[in-house]
Amino acid sequence: MIISTGTASGKSLAYLTPAVASCLDGGTVLYLTPTKALAADQLRGLRELRITQLRAACFDGDTPFEERTWVRQHANYVLTNPDMLHRSILPRHAQWSSFFRRLRMVVVDECHGYRGVFGSHVAQILRRLRRVCARYGSRPTFLLASATASEPGAFGMRLTGLEMDEVTVDASPKGSTTIALWEPPLTELRGEGGAPVRRTATAEAADLLADLVLADVRTLAFVRSRRGAETVALTARAKLADVAFSLSTRHPRPSTPRQPNTAGTTPPKTAPTLNHQPSAADPASTTQPAPPEPALGHQPPSEPAHTAQPTQLETDPALNHQPDTAESAGPAMPEPPRTTNGPFTTEPAASTSGHASTATEPTSESSLTWALPDAPTQPDWTDLPNKIAAYRAGYLAEDRRLLEKALRSGTIMGLATTNALELGVDVSGLDAVLIAGWPGTRASLWQQAGRAGRDGQDALAVLIARDDPLDTYLVHHPQALFGQPVEAIVLDPDNPYVLGPHLCAAAAEIPLTDDDLPIFGTTTSTVLDDLVSQGLLRRRPAGWFWTRRERATDLADIRGGGGAPIQVVESSTGRLLGSVDEPSAHTTVHTGAVYLHQGETFLVELLDLEAGVALVSSAIPDFTTFARDITDISILATQRSHPLGPGTLHFGEVEVTRQVVSYLKRRLQSGEMLGDEPLDLPPRTLRTRAVWWTLPASAVAPLAEAGIDLGGAAHAAEHASIGLLPLFATCDRWDIGGVSTELHADTGLLTVFVYDGHEGGAGFAERGYARAADWLTATREAITSCECERGCPSCIQSPKCGNGNEPLDKRGAVRLLNTLLSSQ
Ligand SMILES: [Zn+2]
Ligand SMILES: [Zn+2]
Numbered sequence: 001m002i003i004s005t006g007t008a009s010g011k012s013l014a015y016l017t018p019a020v021a022s023c024l025d026g027g028t029v030l031y032l033t034p035t036k037a038l039a040a041d042q043l044r045g046l047r048e049l050r051i052t053q054l055r056a057a058c059f060d061g062d063t064p065f066e067e068r069t070w071v072r073q074h075a076n077y078v079l080t081n082p083d084m085l086h087r088s089i090l091p092r093h094a095q096w097s098s099f100f101r102r103l104r105m106v107v108v109d110e111c112h113g114y115r116g117v118f119g120s121h122v123a124q125i126l127r128r129l130r131r132v133c134a135r136y137g138s139r140p141t142f143l144l145a146s147a148t149a150s151e152p153g154a155f156g157m158r159l160t161g162l163e164m165d166e167v168t169v170d171a172s173p174k175g176s177t178t179i180a181l182w183e184p185p186l187t188e189l190r191g192e193g194g195a196p197v198r199r200t201a202t203a204e205a206a207d208l209l210a211d212l213v214l215a216d217v218r219t220l221a222f223v224r225s226r227r228g229a230e231t232v233a234l235t236a237r238a239k240l241a242d243v244a245f246s247l248s249t250r251h252p253r254p255s256t257p258r259q260p261n262t263a264g265t266t267p268p269k270t271a272p273t274l275n276h277q278p279s280a281a282d283p284a285s286t287t288q289p290a291p292p293e294p295a296l297g298h299q300p301p302s303e304p305a306h307t308a309q310p311t312q313l314e315t316d317p318a319l320n321h322q323p324d325t326a327e328s329a330g331p332a333m334p335e336p337p338r339t340t341n342g343p344f345t346t347e348p349a350a351s352t353s354g355h356a357s358t359a360t361e362p363t364s365e366s367s368l369t370w371a372l373p374d375a376p377t378q379p380d381w382t383d384l385p386n387k388i389a390a391y392r393a394g395y396l397a398e399d400r401r402l403l404e405k406a407l408r409s410g411t412i413m414g415l416a417t418t419n420a421l422e423l424g425v426d427v428s429g430l431d432a433v434l435i436a437g438w439p440g441t442r443a444s445l446w447q448q449a450g451r452a453g454r455d456g457q458d459a460l461a462v463l464i465a466r467d468d469p470l471d472t473y474l475v476h477h478p479q480a481l482f483g484q485p486v487e488a489i490v491l492d493p494d495n496p497y498v499l500g501p502h503l504c505a506a507a508a509e510i511p512l513t514d515d516d517l518p519i520f521g522t523t524t525s526t527v528l529d530d531l532v533s534q535g536l537l538r539r540r541p542a543g544w545f546w547t548r549r550e551r552a553t554d555l556a557d558i559r560g561g562g563g564a565p566i567q568v569v570e571s572s573t574g575r576l577l578g579s580v581d582e583p584s585a586h587t588t589v590h591t592g593a594v595y596l597h598q599g600e601t602f603l604v605e606l607l608d609l610e611a612g613v614a615l616v617s618s619a620i621p622d623f624t625t626f627a628r629d630i631t632d633i634s635i636l637a638t639q640r641s642h643p644l645g646p647g648t649l650h651f652g653e654v655e656v657t658r659q660v661v662s663y664l665k666r667r668l669q670s671g672e673m674l675g676d677e678p679l680d681l682p683p684r685t686l687r688t689r690a691v692w693w694t695l696p697a698s699a700v701a702p703l704a705e706a707g708i709d710l711g712g713a714a715h716a717a718e719h720a721s722i723g724l725l726p727l728f729a730t731c732d733r734w735d736i737g738g739v740s741t742e743l744h745a746d747t748g749l750l751t752v753f754v755y756d757g758h759e760g761g762a763g764f765a766e767r768g769y770a771r772a773a774d775w776l777t778a779t780r781e782a783i784t785s786c787e788c789e790r791g792c793p794s795c796i797q798s799p800k801c802g803n804g805n806e807p808l809d810k811r812g813a814v815r816l817l818n819t820l821l822s823s824q
Helices: 011-024 036-048 065-074 082-089 093-101 116-135 152-160 201-214 226-250 310-315 364-368 381-387 397-409 442-449 469-476 496-509 514-520 524-533 582-588 697-705 710-727 764-770 772-785 810-820
Strands: 002-004 028-032 056-058 077-080 103-108 141-146 177-182 186-190 196-198 219-223 388-391 414-417 432-436 459-464 538-540 543-545 566-570 576-580 594-597 600-608 613-618 623-644 647-667 673-678 684-695 736-741 750-756
Touching (some): 002 152, 011 028, 093 116, 141 152, 432 442, 442 459, 469 710, 496 524, 514 524, 576 582, 576 594, 594 623, 684 810, 697 810, 772 810
Parallel strands (some): 002 141, 028 077
Antiparallel strands (some): 623 647, 647 673
16 A cells, blocks of 8 residues: 655554554564654654553664664564665564564555665565565565655555555645745856856755744755755854854954954945855944843853844844845745844744744753754854754764754754755654755655644745756746646666666575566566676576675665765875765765865865775865766667657667766855866766657758757757756656767767666656656746746756856757657
8 A cells, every 4th residue: 555645644643553553463563764863753653652562663773783682572663774674684584583474564654765776776675575574474564655746556566566555635634835936036147158147046045044043933944965955054054153243243242352344344235245244333233222231152141041132133234135135036035024032032932933832842941952063052142053053864863863852842943954854754843944946856845845834833835946947947837836746756676787686685585486586577587697697696496596605785785876985084184074985976076076074064185086085175165066077878779769749759778978077166155157177087887778869850950051059959958858857757867867969870860868877777767758748848948938048057057067068059959849849
């Protein structure tokens, strides 16, 4: 059974009821979630039920070894993730025999996270699980919970290999959520080829986050990348520090010298920079009567430090985004209401925030229990920035719990996060959600927006568009968001690069027999022959055996792209900061890249691929970097074709050679382009699947005669179509790539390819093939929606283009797509 409904629609209750009943009846339950944080949250909920016969326990990387034996032997409700199932539980199934023998139900929660290559791995892990269960005589029911998606039953069947019933009707009561679609303004800055530059989504998100926190609105900002989330938190904290500084300079302590450069020298309205400079010297504020001094920054006064100065906040220019608000051309959003409470209050503001209850909210004491490492321990003007923090999945369990607790209690009012929180940590009582950049899927959008306004409260969700064709399309076509779901959750369990390692792991668990082959799909016997010829498996009369000494599970890197990881090391101290898989290293830790680690920024001094090391040093650059690659593609086999307008659409296997050749530097806040630095990295070859379209010479000749640069038109259409495919397949722009050419050697025609960026394919290109007419129509709409004249990053420019976005022809791309779609 798959339940596919919105956030807070009662999915948990729908699986908990039968799951807990199974436990009370003597059975066991296996609960799977993509993240440890969600498992911990679920465990908390189960323990609150106070049912003594329910022995629930987490089994993940954070579980101490001495507890693991207890879990295996005594727990009847085990919460874990696919990684642990793959690496620990299935290979040691004999130790879990009594658990498997009684297994009644497998709950697969937040299963929309299992897409692409990762989803394909999970699909094979679930097949291995079914096989192990069969060995112990159990046949558990699979209960899947997913955010809304197109065709959930078909997805559930692909994920588990089992027939699925679907539940898609959501009848739960809801408060209303105001959804704002927010397009940042074009700035005066000029980018590549003179294109206008839009203000960045992260800069807008940081502004909004700081504003909302100052207005006592509990806000969560979702930012796609970890780096972006950390930047938003740092920027918003800096803004709050500016506010605190401007307040404290107005009420100086003897030890705090005033800034020498004050009144009059920096007129706020004409500040030359786009950064939000604090207007430390505001003439108006000097006329304010001095408020009572609550012993700022000294020992905690007997009076709590939340005696704020409302009048001062009302008029503080640092709270306004000068000069940006003045020139903002985006859709107007009302200023968040200023409350009469200062931002420093640690008491619930029941009269203004609408949901707080004095009886249940924590008191000001709780603000002392949470402090970031560099934070002062006393409530203080300077403590204001600590109301904002960044969160990501990589933090230690203890830190994560503290941060989740601080947000729930209101000690932290603003949190910038990647989608680690999207996957179900129960943070209730939020008022607003900011979503910086399209989160990739409508499912994620509703999931993230649904974080605000629990318990029937009204809420605000703001989608802030990035400089990207899909974001542009969506803010101009709200009907694509509010209509029927279009994107399906796609995965490709038959990918031989995924299937092979799991067949080895399965054979190591229990030797494979002919009877097992149907479980793993139609390509199984071919892949098995390959594994035998590579010496990985041995064929014997009784079946296929894993006879090597290594662990078979090490062959499958279920979350990574394969290859030996590159260690990221701080050069001055030798400290190991983390690791990056080899294919990603070319784009994330190349020499010169900006690398963020837990809120600290580093510059990569050197990437040494042979030594497997990236040396980094601590730095605070005011720019970000984007790796750019060039690509060659050749067709290995065409699997499907059909006519499209005067042209033809194809799907098949390709070989792609990609090389990162340079990196683009863009200023952090403004997005202004600072330069394109060359890199010397080896090419990487990838066998994968692609969708491509061709147009015959007879169809393109009239366009050439009309003066259109065919190469530039095809290139522009390729960039925009890569940007729009994620509307139809649950993938990321960075999961796919493209190649376009006026004349391709394998087709002899004008050809545009879009390929899966993962070895063996991930199902994205296949979905593009299935929905080509809609996909390419939306691509054309995205290009025509953008108000720029000759192309910009919001329509046809790509930040990862290895050809420096040359040549591009915006009008030509529209004409070319008109031709291709002419008979549709
Ligand atoms: Zn544009
Ligand atoms: Zn390009």
